[in-house]
Amino acid sequence: MKTPLELKYSKSHEWVKITGEHECEVGITDYAQDSLGDLVFVNLPEIDADAVKDEAICDVESVKAVSDIFSPVSGKVAEVNEELLDAPEKINEDPYGAWLFRLTDVEDFEGLLSAEEYEKVVEEEAH
Amino acid sequence: MKTVFERSVPGRHCTILPACDVPERKPEETRTAPLRLPELSETDLSRHYTELAGQTFGVNDGFYPLGSCTMKYNPKINEEIAGLEGFAKIHPTQENAQGCLKAIYLAEKYFTEITGMDAMTFEPAAGAHGELTGLMLIKRYHELTGHPERNEIIVPDTAHGTNPASSSMCGFKVINIASAEDGCVDLEKLEAVCGEHTAGLMLTNPNTLGIFDKNILDITRIVHKAGGLCYYDGANLNPVMGIARPGDMGFDCIHLNLHKSFSTPHGGGGPGSGPVGCKALLADYLPGRRVVKDGDVYRYTEEKPESIGKVRSFHGNFLVMIKALTYVLTLGKEGIPEVAKNAVLNANYIKSLLEDTYDVFRKGTCMHEFVLTLERLKKETGVSALDVAKALQDYDMHPPTMYFPINVHEALMIEPTETESKETLDKAAAAYLEIYRKAYEDPEYLHNAPHRSPIGRPDEVGAARHPKVKYDFEG
Amino acid sequence: MGSYIPSTEQQRKEMLEKAGFSSFDELYADVPAEVKLAKELHLPSGKSELEVSRFMRALAEDNKVYRSVFRGAGAYSHYIPAIVKSVVSKEEFVTAYTPYQAEISQGVLQSIFEYQTMICELTGMDVSNASVYDGAVAAAEATVMCRNPKNNTIYISKAVHPDTMKVVKTYAWANGREVVEIPLKDGKTDARFLEGKSGACVLIAQPNYYGLIEDAKEIGEITHNANMKYILAVEPFAACVLPSAREYGADIAVGEGQPLGMPVSYGGPYLGFMAATDKMMRQLPGRIVGETTDHDGRKAYVLTLQAREQHIRREKASSNICSNEALCAMTASVYLSAMGPKGMKEAASQCYAKAHYLADELEKAGYPRKYAGDFFMEFVTECEDPKALLEKLDRKGILGGEIVDKGILWCATELNTKEEMDELVREVQK
Numbered sequence A: 001m002k003t004p005l006e007l008k009y010s011k012s013h014e015w016v017k018i019t020g021e022h023e024c025e026v027g028i029t030d031y032a033q034d035s036l037g038d039l040v041f042v043n044l045p046e047i048d049a050d051a052v053k054d055e056a057i058c059d060v061e062s063v064k065a066v067s068d069i070f071s072p073v074s075g076k077v078a079e080v081n082e083e084l085l086d087a088p089e090k091i092n093e094d095p096y097g098a099w100l101f102r103l104t105d106v107e108d109f110e111g112l113l114s115a116e117e118y119e120k121v122v123e124e125e126a127h
Numbered sequence B: 001m002k003t004v005f006e007r008s009v010p011g012r013h014c015t016i017l018p019a020c021d022v023p024e025r026k027p028e029e030t031r032t033a034p035l036r037l038p039e040l041s042e043t044d045l046s047r048h049y050t051e052l053a054g055q056t057f058g059v060n061d062g063f064y065p066l067g068s069c070t071m072k073y074n075p076k077i078n079e080e081i082a083g084l085e086g087f088a089k090i091h092p093t094q095e096n097a098q099g100c101l102k103a104i105y106l107a108e109k110y111f112t113e114i115t116g117m118d119a120m121t122f123e124p125a126a127g128a129h130g131e132l133t134g135l136m137l138i139k140r141y142h143e144l145t146g147h148p149e150r151n152e153i154i155v156p157d158t159a160h161g162t163n164p165a166s167s168s169m170c171g172f173k174v175i176n177i178a179s180a181e182d183g184c185v186d187l188e189k190l191e192a193v194c195g196e197h198t199a200g201l202m203l204t205n206p207n208t209l210g211i212f213d214k215n216i217l218d219i220t221r222i223v224h225k226a227g228g229l230c231y232y233d234g235a236n237l238n239p240v241m242g243i244a245r246p247g248d249m250g251f252d253c254i255h256l257n258l259h260k261s262f263s264t265p266h267g268g269g270g271p272g273s274g275p276v277g278c279k280a281l282l283a284d285y286l287p288g289r290r291v292v293k294d295g296d297v298y299r300y301t302e303e304k305p306e307s308i309g310k311v312r313s314f315h316g317n318f319l320v321m322i323k324a325l326t327y328v329l330t331l332g333k334e335g336i337p338e339v340a341k342n343a344v345l346n347a348n349y350i351k352s353l354l355e356d357t358y359d360v361f362r363k364g365t366c367m368h369e370f371v372l373t374l375e376r377l378k379k380e381t382g383v384s385a386l387d388v389a390k391a392l393q394d395y396d397m398h399p400p401t402m403y404f405p406i407n408v409h410e411a412l413m414i415e416p417t418e419t420e421s422k423e424t425l426d427k428a429a430a431a432y433l434e435i436y437r438k439a440y441e442d443p444e445y446l447h448n449a450p451h452r453s454p455i456g457r458p459d460e461v462g463a464a465r466h467p468k469v470k471y472d473f474e475g
Numbered sequence C: 001m002g003s004y005i006p007s008t009e010q011q012r013k014e015m016l017e018k019a020g021f022s023s024f025d026e027l028y029a030d031v032p033a034e035v036k037l038a039k040e041l042h043l044p045s046g047k048s049e050l051e052v053s054r055f056m057r058a059l060a061e062d063n064k065v066y067r068s069v070f071r072g073a074g075a076y077s078h079y080i081p082a083i084v085k086s087v088v089s090k091e092e093f094v095t096a097y098t099p100y101q102a103e104i105s106q107g108v109l110q111s112i113f114e115y116q117t118m119i120c121e122l123t124g125m126d127v128s129n130a131s132v133y134d135g136a137v138a139a140a141e142a143t144v145m146c147r148n149p150k151n152n153t154i155y156i157s158k159a160v161h162p163d164t165m166k167v168v169k170t171y172a173w174a175n176g177r178e179v180v181e182i183p184l185k186d187g188k189t190d191a192r193f194l195e196g197k198s199g200a201c202v203l204i205a206q207p208n209y210y211g212l213i214e215d216a217k218e219i220g221e222i223t224h225n226a227n228m229k230y231i232l233a234v235e236p237f238a239a240c241v242l243p244s245a246r247e248y249g250a251d252i253a254v255g256e257g258q259p260l261g262m263p264v265s266y267g268g269p270y271l272g273f274m275a276a277t278d279k280m281m282r283q284l285p286g287r288i289v290g291e292t293t294d295h296d297g298r299k300a301y302v303l304t305l306q307a308r309e310q311h312i313r314r315e316k317a318s319s320n321i322c323s324n325e326a327l328c329a330m331t332a333s334v335y336l337s338a339m340g341p342k343g344m345k346e347a348a349s350q351c352y353a354k355a356h357y358l359a360d361e362l363e364k365a366g367y368p369r370k371y372a373g374d375f376f377m378e379f380v381t382e383c384e385d386p387k388a389l390l391e392k393l394d395r396k397g398i399l400g401g402e403i404v405d406k407g408i409l410w411c412a413t414e415l416n417t418k419e420e421m422d423e424l425v426r427e428v429q430k
Helices: A030-036 A089-093 A115-126 B042-054 B076-082 B098-115 B127-144 B162-169 B187-193 B216-225 B318-354 B375-381 B385-395 B422-441 B443-447 B460-465 C009-019 C049-061 C082-088 C091-095 C106-123 C135-145 C162-174 C216-225 C236-241 C278-283 C310-316 C326-364 C386-395 C418-428
Strands: A014-020 A023-028 A039-043 A056-062 A065-070 A075-080 A101-104 B119-121 B152-156 B173-177 B198-203 B229-234 B253-256 B276-278 B291-294 B297-300 B370-373 B411-414 C154-157 C179-182 C201-206 C229-234 C252-256 C272-276 C288-293 C299-304 C378-382 C402-404 C407-411
Touching: A023 A030, A039 A089, A039 B460, A065 C310, B042 C082, B042 C091, B042 C106, B042 C326, B076 B318, B076 C049, B098 B119, B098 B253, B098 B276, B098 B291, B098 B297, B098 B318, B098 C049, B127 B162, B127 B198, B127 B229, B127 B253, B127 B276, B127 C162, B152 B162, B152 B187, B162 B173, B162 B198, B162 C310, B173 B187, B173 C310, B187 B216, B198 B216, B216 B229, B318 B370, B318 B411, B318 B422, B318 C009, B318 C049, B375 B422, B385 B411, B385 B422, B385 B443, B422 B443, B422 C009, B460 C288, B460 C299, C082 C091, C082 C326, C091 C106, C091 C326, C106 C236, C106 C272, C106 C288, C106 C299, C106 C326, C135 C162, C135 C201, C135 C229, C135 C252, C135 C272, C154 C162, C162 C179, C201 C216, C216 C229, C229 C236, C236 C252, C236 C326, C272 C278, C326 C378, C326 C407, C326 C418, C386 C402, C386 C407, C386 C418
Parallel strands: B152 B173, B152 B198, B198 B229, B229 B253, C154 C179, C154 C201, C201 C229, C229 C252
Antiparallel strands: A014 A023, A023 A101, A039 A056, A056 A065, A075 A101, B119 B276, B253 B276, B291 B297, B370 B411, C252 C272, C288 C299, C378 C407, C402 C407
């Protein structure tokens, strides 16, 4: 399982790439894609939607399940990765390349986990 | 297998219509898009569907213990009666239809008696449609009694997926509650979520684990005390009909699945029929018109102003109701409990043949169905519930319901129904036991099952990622 | 009494014993005594097959079967080729459940795939579902597909089938959406009413309830200019000769499929068809069959896009639909295959020609048409005392049209011969 050191993480298995003072990119972790199995569709959020920390913002579908994606920080949806609509497999193939949405107006990035902390969360969950 | 479009040969046709006997006329504006329907001779067409039928497994092909679906035998007399011209050729708005009205009147009388309700509508065309209709009655009740703030429906986690989906569609907020250890409603949790926003509770009893909730009277009492109403999902009525009635358990409205307990066929997914019954306090809100008897004449009442309005055109799936009525007349007051008891007996019997080998999710007496959990088997052999289900196909029987209810891991849900014989159950149990042994000897064989069907396991991921949902004429 | 239970008394005893019970009563130990029925159900005693058959046949005989039918109004009499009934009576199709186990359900899955293709051909749309309960519910579900958090208003033409109007209103009430009726002008939807309006969607029927052919293209353009979705309820025969729903600009096409090989059956079972543009595929409710391959590369059909549906998405599903009308969908496929493209166009043309012949003859007999526009196979005539007229026809074994707005809504299909129509006109001659 990969956990790039330069990213931040949430307990609900999203990764956050901080791209500016109030901006970031969000995707799901390698662990998340592996436990969800082959993804077949992603319901992306609406542009301009308000993202609220720890609240469901969109979802991903496998053949027999739907899983909510929680926003790791609060902000506003600025952009969504429409490429994934036709190629959801990219999330399985390259979870850290396949960002889901970009947020602006992010007040703070408090409470996010480091790679090391996130790995511990995963380890605990696996037991 | 070729599709009907690949069998098509330009210029081929069946001879159906005579030439037009009035002068030809054409609409002012006409279609320019192509109309690529198949062009076939009757031989081509007939053989095409015979081939398709050969790749379809129905109740008449063998044991079909699909949990919560009550796949009982579909009596032939029901089909014959529904096909009579005196029903099939009757226009839904024609006046001269006393036989249809009497059928509806009798069906309402008999099905309300079986369920302990006061009134019933036959408009809903399926179980989920019935749920939606029943929830609308509840919504209307709270609206008209001055409690529009009651907007929450409580649904236990063992419920069919349609329960929460119907609630949402009816504008309710769904309050999910986890079941107690024994698979029944957790009374404390129920009490905790009941309150001034409670519109009602939706419950299947016996539940999807095949357990009759012994606290049923407490459950309905708690909900009523909080000001809510109780909805009975009739999907699992088969094992209790003639034994106990939802009305006597404290339920205010119910739906029936005529295509489950009342023997009408499933047709590969429909048509079904989901009549909704209710107690008197909800009767004025029922959709459409009801049939009453004036002397010897049957007539429709006017639609009530309080009614929720119609949920389907005309009178619902009328011919399905005719089949169910035929069935109830055949069974009568003696046959209905007889069916229930034997459905329960068959389930407990096959359970007793399996429970020393497989893990039953909840031990003890079951009603019409029971749930196996294959978690241990999967840990020890890698063989999953899916593998076992697929392997069963090689024994000329339909697999049970898989991965449901959602609170049980590696679940297989078995409902044999009363129309299967002891010999069939013995044979089925032997197949389950043989597959269990194979799981330890040759798990790979099971991972690749089925081995005798026309196709192997399909690539569902590919199908969902890149949907191809119609024939490609250019391809 | 019949109960279709095969086990003998002796076998029941053996089974009870093996399962660890001494009596049937013990099986119901969990059922509290207070809810157990103390006495028998108040129902008649069970009967033999012969008795039941006699009873039900007597009921059927209490209904009048007309030798000549001139009524449509949502339930249409067409000729049903013999092959249709023969195919859909095959036990495998009749007694199968929803094809969740693809390996042993390829037949039913392929038949739905073929049905979806035919519905797409009829409507010109990209994707069809496996059917819903009827045309009215199809229309209501289509309005649900168009839910728009910013403005949920639904505009419906007053000239849709009255039951469609009622069902859409019921569904809209249940989840808090507003319905606005679009007024009529000369029996047709008044397109100008929509100018400057905003909302979620517009729903009209083509042809409309009065049989009139709407200016569906113009209404579509106004709808799209206002950023609303366009739902067209189409009649399947008319769809074969009039421009397709796609050509009219529809985002969603729905309709009642009963005319495609199903008898009128006092209202059901019928068939709701629904098709949409690719863009709206994910919003389509109900089951959808897709083509894929198995692990050996063989062509295979499966239920797909299931994560949209209630059994997975539960309270977050956009629709609760589970059962559909699969056997009716198969009926429609067999019917459309037996008729073929030429047969469907021929039947549609005959409906059109015969309805126009009948309208002309009725006009000569003193029943002028109420609305002037072009119509398909139904039309409304003036009539001072429609009830008396229908009773008169009834005595001759003729089912006359439906009473609407102090007039009569007549219908003629390929089934009505010239002689029948001439007879009808003679009977009503003033």
